[in-house]
Amino acid sequence: MKHTAQHTAVDVAIIGAGPAGAVAAALLRKSGRSVLVLERQHFPRFSIGESLLPQSMAYLEEAGMLQAVIEAGFQYKNGAQFVYRGQSSSFDFRDKHTAGWGTTYQVERAVFDEILIRCAAEQGADVRFGHTVQAVHTGEGTDAAPRVDVIDEAGHAYQVEARFIxxxxxxxxxxxxxxxxxAPTRMPTRAALFSHVYDGLPPGVHDRNKICVATHPERRDVWFWMIPLAGGRSSVGCVAESSFLDVPATEREPKLRALIQKEPTFNRLIGDAPFLLPVRHIGGYSANVERLHGPGYALLGNAGEFLDPVFSSGVTIALRSAHLAVQTLNRQLDGEQVDWSANYDVPLRKGIDTFRAFVERWYTGELQDIIFYPDQTPSIRRMISAVLAGYAWDESNPYVADPVRRLNALHEVCTQR
Known part of the structure; x- marks a missing residue:
């Protein structure tokens, strides 16, 4: 993947080599497009978002990456467990309303992301690490093609002409x-403290095939994740409104330790397990834009909108956006008149808005009331399971077709005692 900086012309320039960029690059190569991926960092590099959703497996398969992911030895995942004050509710994603993958993996993103971009490169994408985009000219209002101004780590500047970005x-x-x-995001400003631990849990003590999401025993708007990884490690973290986790860097480790020990299930499983990485902080991650496309460009994944980490929707939305954007762009490059709003923006946001309805009701406690309701109807449970598994675009599911009204009505049922 070594290149000499020079003027380049390609069909599609992709900024960023994460999952959305890698899958988009591979799908475009399968369509015979020339692709240049510009990534300012070097891989492998740490990233958060380690628990995949089964819906994303179809896109990895379509992009020719599934075998490499399966053979990497990641931790198998088949569902999610929710805990709160001694209550537990588990969802098996294989038992869901929507057809499709019901299993996936929990991954160390440094390894996972490198596998995906390597697969894209093997399919012919030109991938340049350590190359930073400094300016973008969309060509709007002129006959000029979109152009990207780039500089490499040696200080060499060059331009990339592309039919699309x-x-x-x-x-x-x-x-x-x-x-x-x-654009303003509709989500409150939240933050996370997180690290990895060696959990050392013997077989049978905990279901490593599920992400565990725990609610703080005293604050229902504060939650924890435990994502078992391969090799006896787990990713652990706490999410809350930013002010709750606003401590100096030197106090992050004791703060996260105290929070973990406050939650009974996490304290039992990993209360004293040593942190394997410095405790990290990320805040203000929710983001939005007025539109996900413009003349000569489209925004994929988190570059457009990011909601919240609670249901691990980030990678799924990223891969869905890559799939939809490539479908739309291929038609445009083949000479069709394409409506990017109708073919990309609106359908992508439909699923994002489904996840949003779930996320908002998680923080009010309404979705928690639903998840821990003791007399769950099997068919409705399978509908909820499908959304939690990432199938947020399947409008045969009432909780996708009309998520706000359906969740509100279901919450009323669950609280009438």
Missing amino acids: FDASGFGRVLPRLLNLE
Whole structure:
């Protein structure tokens, strides 16, 4: 993947080599497009978002990446367990309303992301690490093609002409910053403290095939994750409104330790397990834009909108966006008149809005009332399970077709005692 910096012309320039960029690159190569991926960092690099959803497996398969992911030895995942004050409710994603994958993996993202971009490179994508995008010219109002100004680590500047640009830069949000596309997010400002531990749990003590999400025993808007990884490690973290986790860097480790020990299940499983990484902090991650496309460009994954980590929707939305954007762009490059709003923005946001309805009701406690309700109807439970498994675009599911009204009505049923 070594290249000499020079003027380059390609069908599609992709900013960012994370999952959205890698899958988009591979899908475009399968369609015979020339692709250049520009990534300012070097891989492997740490990233959060380690628990995949089964719905994303179809896109990995379509992009020719599934075998490499399966053979990597990641921790198998088949569902989610929720705990609160001694109550437990588990969902098996194989038992769901929507057809499709019911299993997936819990991954160390440094390894996972490198596998995906390597697969894209093997399929012919030109991938350049350590290359930073400095400016973007969309060509709007002129006959000029979109253009990207790039600089490499040696200080060599060059330009890339492309027929189209995908921004898959994740939280870097390159185009929203350069083109002033940012919009207010509807989500409150939250933050997370997180690390990895060696949990050392003997077989049978805990179901490693499920992410565990625990609610703080005294504050229902504060929650924890435990994501078992391969090799006896687990990713652990706490999410809350930013002010709750606003401590100096030197106090992050004792703060996270005290929070973990406050939650009975986590305290029992990993209360004293040593942190394997410095405790990290991420905040203000919820983001939004006025639109997910413009003349000569489209925003993929977190570069467009990110909701919240609670249901691990980030990678699924990223891969769904790559799939939809490539489908739409291929038609455009083949000479069709394409309505990006109708074919990309609106359908992508449909699933995002489904997840949003679930996320908002998680923090009010309404979804928690539903999840821990003792007399769950099997058919409704399978509908909820399908959304938690990532199938947030299947409108045969009433909780996708009309999530706000359906969840509100279900909550009323669950609280009438």
